Structure formats: structure tokens, C-alpha cells
Amino acid sequence: MIVEIVILAMIAAFLGLRLYSVLGQRAEHEEESSVPHRFDAGEEALDHREPPRANAPVQPVQPIARQPQIEGLMPGVERGVRAITAADPSFDIINFLEGAKGAYGMILEAFWKGDRETLRELCDDDVFASFAAALDQRETDGHTLDNKLIRIEETRIRAANLDGRTARVSVLFIADIAAVTRDADGNVVAGSLDDAIESRDIWTFSRRVDAAGPDWVLDETDEG
Secondary structure, eight states: OHHHHHHHHHHHHHHHHHHHHHHHHHHHHHHHHHSOOSSOOOHHHHHTOOOOOTTOOOOOOOOOOOOOOOOSOOHHHHHHHHHHHHHOTTOOHHHHHHHHHHHHHHHHHHHHHTOHHHHHHHBOHHHHHHHHHHHHHHHHHTOEEOOEEEEEEEEEEEEEEEETTEEEEEEEEEEEEEOEEEOTTSOEEEEOSSSOEEEEEEEEEEEETTOSSOOOEEEEEEEO
């Protein structure tokens, strides 16, 4: 009887050790796999890693090329702007619009004052010829313009395209202008400086993308 009890106790102890071994290994395995690691590498990969070289040069991080972010443009206009940018990486839509606003004011002032030299620099042949004809007629009539650009309310790109190597961008300008026409004696014959009127102009600027300089010229004018 005593012998049978001893044998049963030995069997129970053996089974208990086997059960603990299985459950303990499983618990340890589950605990290790549940812990997230920042870098996962197996033992085989770690054993075969090449030791770092002390004199290895540090490679600079190369910037990722990204397309320019263009917001608020119609799809057709956006395609044109991207085509111009691809042909001329220096083209920047924000800088262009700021330059267009400046050119708008300079050309208006030159036309009002009869400054043909400035108009010649900022306009292509056709537009300059139109301005020159208007100036000739004004001088024949003995009139002068006493106009003032009050403010530019809005500047918006209406069209953009790349025609061969020539980029063309059309801009809508919405501005408040006080306009006065005077006769040879200085008398007001039309307009008033006290009442500004809204002017809506669509001006198209052009530039060859392979040109050495960054200058755009006005090559078309229209009413908005």
C-alpha cells in the first residue's frame, strides 16, 4: 500500500512538472510577443549584421521632390501653371502675382502720364502700338488724364498655358480707380477724383521660359 502511494506521488509530481514547463514557456512566449518593439529584428539578422565602420562618411539626407502646392485654381489653369513650372522651375505663382500687381500699377501710371518709354519696356509691340495710338489721340484732343489707382481689390489667375517655349498667364485685376480727364486749360471734362469706379481688367503676360531675364511683358488686354 505504501509502495503504491509513493508511486502515485511520483507520477503526480512528474505530471505537475511537465504541466508547469508547458504553461510557463507559453506564458513567457505570449508576454514577449505582446510587448511592442520599435525595431523588430530576429536573432539571425542581429548575428549577421555588419559592424559599423568608424571612418564611414555620413550620407546627407536627400530632400524629396514635391510638386508645388496650388490652391484655388480651376483644373485647366492648374495644369497650365504646372506645365510652366515644369519648363521653368524658377517660376513661382506667388511671386508672379505680386509682380503682376506691380506691373499693373506701373503700366496704368505710364499710360495716364503719357510715358511711352516705360510702356515700351513693359509691353509687347501690339499692346504698345495700341497705347501709343491712344496717346496720340489724347494729345490731338488736348486732353490730359488725372487718374489715381486707389486700391487693387483682387488679383486672380484666369488662364495659364505653355505655347512652345512661351508661357502666357492671364490675370484678372479688380481695382478702384479715380478717373478725371482735363482739357488744355486744366478744366475737368469728365470724371471725378471724389468718386472711384470699379475697373475689371484681364491682362495677359508672356515670357519665354528659356529667356535669360525674369521679365514678363504685357501682350494682351481685355475687359473683365
